Amino acid sequence: MISLDGERRETPVDRLKALVDADLDAVNEEILGRMRSEVELIPELADYLISSGGKRLRPMLTLAAAKLCGFTGRSHIALAAAVEFIHTATLLHDDVVDGSELRRGKQAANLVYGNPASVLVGDFLFSRSFQLMVTSGHMRVLDILSNAAAVIAEGEVLQLATANDTATTEDTYLAVIQAKTAALFAAATQVGAVIAERPDTEEAALESYGRNLGIAFQLVDDALDYSGNQAKLGKSVGDDFREGKITLPIVLAFRRGSADERAFWKRTMEEVEQTDADLKEAMALLEKHGTVEATIERARHFGDIAKDALAIFPESETREVLQDLVEFVVSRGH
């Protein structure tokens, strides 16, 4: 970000990173250590994905939540690494399921190493995440993170079951993103309060912060698929459209559209019969009904809840950064 007076201004992500910097180094070391295996394909494939510039947003949230709760132990490091491993395993399997071609700006791992390797290394990373959680020695943390993992998988199956269905409601769409994205954000922040042995109210506040931030994050991500540029996203614009993935901009455009427009969506998203001109036509329809903008407005709603959830904590730099992060996530959409 460049401010009006020409100085480079740090983004909230930069400030978050600065806040947890030493811990984040330890997390990265833990991640590298746990990727090791005598089976060379494992560190090779894991490294291809993990070292290729993931933002480490979820583990940073765990570290910041622990910091907000005044945690002084070490178990947040392993838990943050566990959270990143769950995320990475999910990405590997997602790309197999979607037949993705790009991830984080480069060829998706399944295209380079094949689907079988992506499935199995995903399983390995998933197992590693559980080993990491167990090292925390904290039974409630295990409960929270294993529940999150099950909810994520359930959400992925729900997404698959509703794929290419233009009849998908906004409620079902929300149920999918709550499960596949927000559940991990929620667990990532909640465990910070749990290991710090803070009262239930603070645990609930951090759970709510993470969950609502996660919903906002996914809403904006889905909006960006129709408005961002490929380099910024590290993926192709219109990917969701080409797959016939029903995200909120489409759900709303279908509902707000004419009979002819609905026929267009049915052909392109349900039958996935698309010509080269269709993405342009789709973008025009989204623009006409303002559904990308509406999606970002929905994100703002959840973002506001996230910010208010943190208000019970006393003022601190950590609280401020976490609240500013919400604004940053929502305004990515513009």
Place this chain on the structure above:
Amino acid sequence: MISLDGERRETPVDRLKALVDADLDAVNEEILGRMRSEVELIPELADYLISSGGKRLRPMLTLAAAKLCGFTGRSHIALAAAVEFIHTATLLHDDVVDGSELRRGKQAANLVYGNPASVLVGDFLFSRSFQLMVTSGHMRVLDILSNAAAVIAEGEVLQLATANDTATTEDTYLAVIQAKTAALFAAATQVGAVIAERPDTEEAALESYGRNLGIAFQLVDDALDYSGNQAKLGKSVGDDFREGKITLPIVLAFRRGSADERAFWKRTMEEVEQTDADLKEAMALLEKHGTVEATIERARHFGDIAKDALAIFPESETREVLQDLVEFVVSRGH
């Protein structure tokens, strides 16, 4: 089995089942309960595989191990269900990786529901297994089972990395089956001693029993692929051959074979260029070098270790059944 005097004789599997019968009912209820989800595809696909006559061998081992150790609590039920879920998740992913067509005598789930559903429902069952373990509230059990899950995944990747490689040594083959099969058997039996809070020697004995039984089991399974009949196995004879899967009968035949024979194995297993007559030729070469028989002899070696491992426990019906089970597993091969 029909004895000489015409009476129907129970197999050790039947006796094992009778021994843990009430507990096994509870495990089956737990399994059905944990398969439930509002996302209908999950119970549907899980039920397709789980209800289709899996032997429940691994969960029965957990129940029997707990019984052998005099365990009187309830947590073995959830752990036995967790073990079965890990196994089922692995089967689902295996069939995707191998492109299998048959499993337990019917069409493999990936053919009926597609690879994406199999991957994601596998992930769901895997997560459920961790939730089940967490309910045990026993940190060492979590450690043992999460390590087993990681070792299994590592073994699957190793198997993939050495696939279609006729240079695979017997040692590498053993490393693969120790990881992908024996690790879960070992964990399944070891946790019985852990929850019963028995001394280390008994825990080690049950770990060794499970591990060596698991190795023997997989060796015989790999031998049967070239000798059993399809109905008995619930899979096609020669499946491994058609996939170019390098199992011990092939490892040994390659080593014991002539230059011409090695060229045959390279063409059929490495290039996977096969004609209809090749399976017959392969079976003839295995017969010539006695490698199916040799594989079963190797299984007998590990089976003997398993039986001796249990000798430190006082005589009991449970011990006898577990020891007879080993003999039964090995003699399946004949």
